[in-house]
Amino acid sequence: MSNDSQTKQQTYRDMILTNLETIPNHTILNHFGMVSGSVVRAKHIGTDFLAGIKNIVGGELVGYTKLMEESRAQAVDRMVQQSRHLGANAITNIRFATSSITAGAVDLYVYGTALRVEKTVAPSSYS
Amino acid sequence: MQTFRNRKLPLLWHQKRIVVISLTLFLLAFATCFNWAGWQSINIAKAETIESINQYVDEVEHPTTQPNGVSVLDENGQPVQTQPPPAEEPLDVARNWLEIVNNFGQLIMIVVLATVGFVCGTIAEKKHYTSIKRRELKFRELPAVPIRLHHFLSAQQQEAVVETRLVTGCVVVSQDYFKMILANLKNFVGGSVSSYESLMDRARREAILRMKEQAPMADAIVNVRLESVTMGKDEGDKKPICSIQVLAYGTAVTLQR
Numbered sequence: 001m002s003n004d005s006q007t008k009q010q011t012y013r014d015m016i017l018t019n020l021e022t023i024p025n026h027t028i029l030n031h032f033g034m035v036s037g038s039v040v041r042a043k044h045i046g047t048d049f050l051a052g053i054k055n056i057v058g059g060e061l062v063g064y065t066k067l068m069e070e071s072r073a074q075a076v077d078r079m080v081q082q083s084r085h086l087g088a089n090a091i092t093n094i095r096f097a098t099s100s101i102t103a104g105a106v107d108l109y110v111y112g113t114a115l116r117v118e119k120t121v122a123p124s125s126y127s
Numbered sequence: 128m129q130t131f132r133n134r135k136l137p138l139l140w141h142q143k144r145i146v147v148i149s150l151t152l153f154l155l156a157f158a159t160c161f162n163w164a165g166w167q168s169i170n171i172a173k174a175e176t177i178e179s180i181n182q183y184v185d186e187v188e189h190p191t192t193q194p195n196g197v198s199v200l201d202e203n204g205q206p207v208q209t210q211p212p213p214a215e216e217p218l219d220v221a222r223n224w225l226e227i228v229n230n231f232g233q234l235i236m237i238v239v240l241a242t243v244g245f246v247c248g249t250i251a252e253k254k255h256y257t258s259i260k261r262r263e264l265k266f267r268e269l270p271a272v273p274i275r276l277h278h279f280l281s282a283q284q285q286e287a288v289v290e291t292r293l294v295t296g297c298v299v300v301s302q303d304y305f306k307m308i309l310a311n312l313k314n315f316v317g318g319s320v321s322s323y324e325s326l327m328d329r330a331r332r333e334a335i336l337r338m339k340e341q342a343p344m345a346d347a348i349v350n351v352r353l354e355s356v357t358m359g360k361d362e363g364d365k366k367p368i369c370s371i372q373v374l375a376y377g378t379a380v381t382l383q384r
Contacts, residue, residue, distance in 0.1 A: 011292075016291065017292065017293035018291045018292070018293055018378045019293060019350050019352065019376060019377060019378050020275065020276050020291065020349065020350055020378050021275070022276075023291055024276060024285050024286075024288040024291065024380075025285075025286065025288060050146065051301070051370070053146060053149055053150055053153060054146065054149075054301060055301045055302075055303075055304070055369070055370070056149055056153070056240050056243060056244050056247075056303060056304045057149045057243060057244055057247035057248060057251070057303050057304075058244060058247065058248035058251055058252070058300075058301060058302055058303025058304075058306065058326075059247075059248070059251045059255075059300065059301065059303075060298060060299065060300050060301075060333075061299045061300065061301050061370050064299035064358065064370060064372065065297060065298055065299045067299075068297045068299060068372060068374070069297060072295060072297065072374070076293075094293060094376075095352070096295075096352075096354055096374055096376055097354070098354055098356045098372065098374060099356060100356055100357060100358045106358060106372070
């Protein structure tokens with residue numbers, strides 16, 4: 001919906017992503033187990049240098065925030081690719097796990113349950 | 128919607144200026160503290176070279192010994208004495224001061240960095256809190272709750288859900304140099320490290336706000352999880368780039384109107 005330059009969110013037309021256990025008004029047809037995507041990314045040395053300077057004055061490290069956004073999007077994308085391959089159209093119970101391996105590099109892991117769902121209750125004005 | 132698309136985050140407003148100012152101050156402090164040593168050594172080397180050349184020229188023009196080792200005699204029959212070197216001049220005041228800078232360069236640098244960190248960090252924190260409060264007021268109609276959907280909505284409302292969407296917000300913030308020193312001092316005596324408390328508070332609230340900004344038209348964000356990790360910290364490094372990364376995620380729920 002919102003396409004702010006800072007908080008860009010990828011949208012998937014054929015995939016429902018949620019961190020709830022169930023999707024409201026949908027029935028589960030098939031259950032494909034756990035799908036996951038993982039990314040390890042690092043920024044180039046210029047960003048690290050700028051972050052080092054920014055560390056003196058404090059505040060937000062924009063380069064690293066961007067790095068996190070990119071790696072999160074990529075991890076979700078990998079997970080969606082995997083569940084598409086299985087024939088799922090929804091991923092529920094999504095969880096993110098982050099850890100820092102070395103200085104300046106970040107490891108992001110996202111996992112969820114791939115499901116095939118079908119809409120059951122259609123509200124009257126919703127087509 | 129238009130306002131969301133065009134608006135820059137207020138946090139980024141003074142980002143460039145702070146980086147430029149800190150870079151300049153950093154380079155200035157660096158030059159003052161460490162360049163003097165190199166300059167001085169070059170001067171010493173130059174002086175030594177000139178002295179040795181003068182000595183050589185002196186020896187060639189007024190030789191005290193002949194090539195066969197016999198010392199040269201003057202008119203009175205005494206061996207020629209070379210003139211004693213002049214007494215060393217005492218260091219002037221400016222030189223003394225610079226020597227002090229040279230010796231205590233690291234200490235002065237820490238003080239300069241702490242001052243810069245204190246001033247810039249305090250201003251940035253104040254601005255950040257102002258913007259956080261303003262945006263929290265703006266989004267007060269959109270609740271973000273850490274509980275599940277069926278606890279938050281009634282059965283009737285659950286039937287009216289038309290869209291569920293994963294929304295995330297993430298932010299990486301770092302502490303300033305002054306706060307780092309304060310926290311290190313506080314580490315000795317223990318107790319609550321209040322300088323980091325405000326940092327974590329700011330980071331979490333900012334992450335939640337960014338998550339809300341992704342779904343401004345939703346009715347609620349349920350099942351919100353917060354995750355934080357310390358990023359880019361080396362245990363063995365003396366001056367680690369310590370930054371805290373917070374990721375907030377949840378499910379935006381839109382009801383049928």
